Amino acid sequence: MRIELVELVDVRLPLVRPFRTSVSGDTERRTFLLRVVTDRAEGWAEYGGDPEPSYCAEFAAGTERVLADHLLPRITGLDRVSAARVGPAAAGVKGNHLAKAVLETAILDAELRAHGMSFATGLGAVRDRVPVGVSVGITDTVGELLETVAAHLDEGYVRIKLKIEPGWDLEPVRAVREEFGPDLPLQVDANTAYSLTDAERLRRLDDFGLVQIEQPLAEDDLRGHAELAAMLGTPICLDESIRSARDAATAIALRACRIVNVKPARVGGYLEARRIHDVCAAHGIPVWCGGMLETGIGRAQNLALAALPGFVLPGDISASGRYYAEDITAAFELEDGHLSVPDGPGSGVNVLPDALARCTVARRVLYA
Numbered sequence: 001m002r003i004e005l006v007e008l009v010d011v012r013l014p015l016v017r018p019f020r021t022s023v024s025g026d027t028e029r030r031t032f033l034l035r036v037v038t039d040r041a042e043g044w045a046e047y048g049g050d051p052e053p054s055y056c057a058e059f060a061a062g063t064e065r066v067l068a069d070h071l072l073p074r075i076t077g078l079d080r081v082s083a084a085r086v087g088p089a090a091a092g093v094k095g096n097h098l099a100k101a102v103l104e105t106a107i108l109d110a111e112l113r114a115h116g117m118s119f120a121t122g123l124g125a126v127r128d129r130v131p132v133g134v135s136v137g138i139t140d141t142v143g144e145l146l147e148t149v150a151a152h153l154d155e156g157y158v159r160i161k162l163k164i165e166p167g168w169d170l171e172p173v174r175a176v177r178e179e180f181g182p183d184l185p186l187q188v189d190a191n192t193a194y195s196l197t198d199a200e201r202l203r204r205l206d207d208f209g210l211v212q213i214e215q216p217l218a219e220d221d222l223r224g225h226a227e228l229a230a231m232l233g234t235p236i237c238l239d240e241s242i243r244s245a246r247d248a249a250t251a252i253a254l255r256a257c258r259i260v261n262v263k264p265a266r267v268g269g270y271l272e273a274r275r276i277h278d279v280c281a282a283h284g285i286p287v288w289c290g291g292m293l294e295t296g297i298g299r300a301q302n303l304a305l306a307a308l309p310g311f312v313l314p315g316d317i318s319a320s321g322r323y324y325a326e327d328i329t330a331a332f333e334l335e336d337g338h339l340s341v342p343d344g345p346g347s348g349v350n351v352l353p354d355a356l357a358r359c360t361v362a363r364r365v366l367y368a
């Protein structure tokens, strides 16, 4: 397979409601899509970062330069391009996992389409539909939170994740647990907002029977997470800290986590995501697929990953309507708390030209 053209499509999608975490408060998704045209097929992927380096160190404008000036020259020069060859060819570029992920994924999409193979088949999925959870942002009041959770439970989500931060933790979690009962699968995500000095406060979350406490401490603090894990009854899940299969092996060996949230964008793509799945499975560590407000392109690809055998916990893969009034692919609809895994070639979805045109800010050719 040979790359003929790579195009960046800068997009802006309004969110149906603001989404607030301990590190961000978004009313729209501003990101870009990458379109890779090869001599065999065309592939699409979406960037997992934002315009600002707030959630992670990478950001859209910087990634565009890394793609154009450092990654594409290494990849387009290959006589035979494949997703598996991107990692080794890009090894000379340090870090920049989101940049590598969007490029590798677009190439993987094209490669699978060229072979008439779905992401699900290509990655090793074992299920045709997966149960999904929903992530609930920080709200102005507990009352508003309870209304939001009730609405999502009515929609059929099988698990609720609450964003927490210092000052918004014990009270909202207690209110949700008391309102919806002890059997609701409930977990929290701190997005690195706490420190070890908060250990006693975090330990009080043990009273609520949570599935997990996600990323309470800084992303580079595996030692701190290991210390905290020894104090808590609730399992710790790591997200931002796990950037590779090696990180997963280290975190497991240090007992810094008992669960891992796998986000393909964060770890450099779906092939590394599968390696993390394999490392965790070998150690009996359950994984689930995290979300980054993906459009239908990333959502379709995440659903394929979430269908692998070790993804035994519901992921943050909501129906399209959770975030977007109009998606750029056919919308994903919740059915009895599950989403179907696309089985068409590649991601199994296609960009809707009119919908894409409505959210496109600019298009720039990065390679031709």
Ligand SMILES: O=C(O)CCC(=O)N[C@@H](C(=O)O)c1ccccc1
Pocket (backbone or CB within 6 Å): 021, 055, 134, 135, 189, 191, 239, 290, 291, 292, 293, 294, 316, 317, 318
């Ligand atoms: O459902 C979704 O796609 C969002 C799930 C979610 O809460 N993602 C958070 C996170 O910290 O995991 C996030 C949002 C935006 C960007 C990065 C991460």
